[in-house]
Amino acid sequence: MLRSRIIPCLLVHNKGLVKTVNFKDAKYVGDPINAVKIFNEKEVDELMVLDIDASKEKKAPNFEMIKNLAVECRMPFCYGGGVTTVEQARKIISLGAEKVALSSAALNNLDLCVKIGEVVGAQSVVVVIDVKKRKLFGGYDIYTINGTKKSKWKLKDLIKELDNIGVGEIVINSIDNDGVMKGYDMDLAETIRDLCKMPLTILGGAGSLEDVKKLISKFKVIGAAAGSLFVFKGKYRAVLINYPNREERKPLY
Template sequence: MLLPRIIPVLLHTKEGLIKTENFSNPKYIGDPLNAVRIFNEKKVDELIFLDIEASKLKREPHYELIKKIASECNMPLTYGGGINSVSQIENIIKLGVEKISINSSAISTPELITQAADRFGRQSIVVTIDIKLSGLFRKSYKIFDHKTKTTSNIELLTHLKKIQELGAGEIVINSFDKDGTMLGYDYNLIDYIKPSIKVPLTALGGASKLSDMTNLFKKYGLIGAAAGSIFVFKGKYRAVLIQYPSNKEKKLLYSLPYFIS
């Protein structure tokens, strides 16, 4: 049985680590290696590291940085950003990364999911989907392309079914509308997609307190609660402070009844 995972997500650009709100207004967080060292000390369950510029700028993953991050990590590491070929995935896994996150390429070249899953195993392939609530009068959930800042015409549930059939071993749903807001996860989105998910599912976007994660684990049966702001900001003025729940806090979290606030 897989245990629930509380997963910090680090966003990287050429400027260093940043945190966004609704995929914009980046705030500088600091040096990625320093952040990883602190998370090591706090014994995090898993870490997701995303280069959010690589695909947009059509450049290769920053292999030297990935190597440094992987060598520092004492926890399972997922890397995403600029992934569009099996050879890239092979290079990154050789550097010590456990899982690869595919996002844009899952839409543009979905066959990459199958090629990668066949080569490295489904458990190594994560598909991350950015999702936005869109529409003037009748709003619906749409796949959001962070490169073009537009929504896709591909129907979300159809896409979810397809990527699982192609070999995705895990799915991360990232809410555009909740990103960086610290207003709680988008539970309506989870209600909408959960019946279509047959693989481990992680939610990202909106966590404001640890009890938000209890809802994901106990009410929805998700395997992962991912977050950014709650692990890098402190207080109402959002001072930068890297933090993570202690083992005692996590045990309490797992024992709480769920609730929807």
Template sequence: MLRPRIIPCLLIQDSGLVKTVRFKDPKYVGDPINAVKIFNEKEADELIVVDIDATVNGREPNYKQIAHLAAECRMPLCYGGGIRTPEQAKRIIASGVEKVAISAAALEEPQLITRIAEEIGRQSVVVVLDHKKRLLSKQHDVWTHNGTRNTKRNVLDVAAEVEKHGAGEIVINSIDNDGRMKGYDIDLAMELRKAVSIPVTILGGGGSLEHMGEVISVCGVVGVAAGSFFVFKGPYRAVLISYPSAAQKDTLILSALKLH
């Protein structure tokens, strides 16, 4: 039986673990490998790791670091950052990663999604859509390159398009809510769930288990991801890696699904 997934999302910059607020002001958190070890012990459902500078700097994925992460990780691992070809995706999957995440390259060339899916399987292709609400409008535009380039395209339209081209999963990430820990964009999550038939993961704004439960209660079986919630503690954002216990997670999911 499929169950909602609770997913830590880790950002890498200059080989270190960082966390941003609204895609700006990255704060150093620590060593990504140490974080993976802790999430192993806490039996996280899945892990998303994104190199936030690879695409912006036109750099290839850091294959050595990816291999180290994959070797250490005992849960399904999704890696994104700098992937622009099927060959790069195949190399990352061969290192032990379960899924690859693409964003800017997929929007520039939608056929790339199809080509990668043909090489590694549709279930291993994740498209990440970073979005921001347009001023004085209900529309959420998709942005790329760490939120510096606006495609001026509606995130729901783009989601339907990438599904058509072979994406196996979609992650929507709210730039407005990133790092603020004040809750997810529930309305958009509901709209996305209705717009596509493939698995979706909601990211951006998670600050409590209650926030995650709200998403599950309205969307059902989805992935709910967060960054700050899993690496910071308290109002002063002290670094502390955490993850709900199995009992906490089961209680959250069962309660939320009863409301769905």
């Protein structure tokens, strides 16, 4: 039976774990491997790791880091960053990741998603869509390369195409809400949920477990991903890797 998932999202920059606000001002918060070890103890539902340097610097995925993370992970693990070929995706899965996330490479060539799905299984192909709310006229624009390059895709058209080719999951990431910790963009989540039939994960803005509960309660089977919520604690944002225990999670699903 499918159920919602609560997913820590870790950002890797210069091989370290960082957190951003609106995709800017990356703050070092620790070592990714140490974070994974703590999340193992917390028995997290799933883990997402995104290398935010790879696509920007046109680098291939760091396979050594992926292998080290996969060896430590005792939960389903999704990796994204720098994946541009079928062979790279195949290798990432062979190293122990359950899912491969693509962003700019997928938007530039949807056929890549199809070809990767044929090799590793469509259920393992995740497309991350970074969006920013338009200041005029409403709606959302799609951006790639860490929010620096505006895509020509219209959100509705892209979701329709991804549905048609049958990717395993989409992750919608709100640039406006990234690191702000004031709650998810519920209007964005509703827009996407109405458009797509695929498994959906929402990322960007969670500042409390109540925010996670609100998202899951409204949209039922959905992925609730967060970064700051699981690496900071308290109003002064002290670095502390955390995750709700089983009893704390029960009311959230």
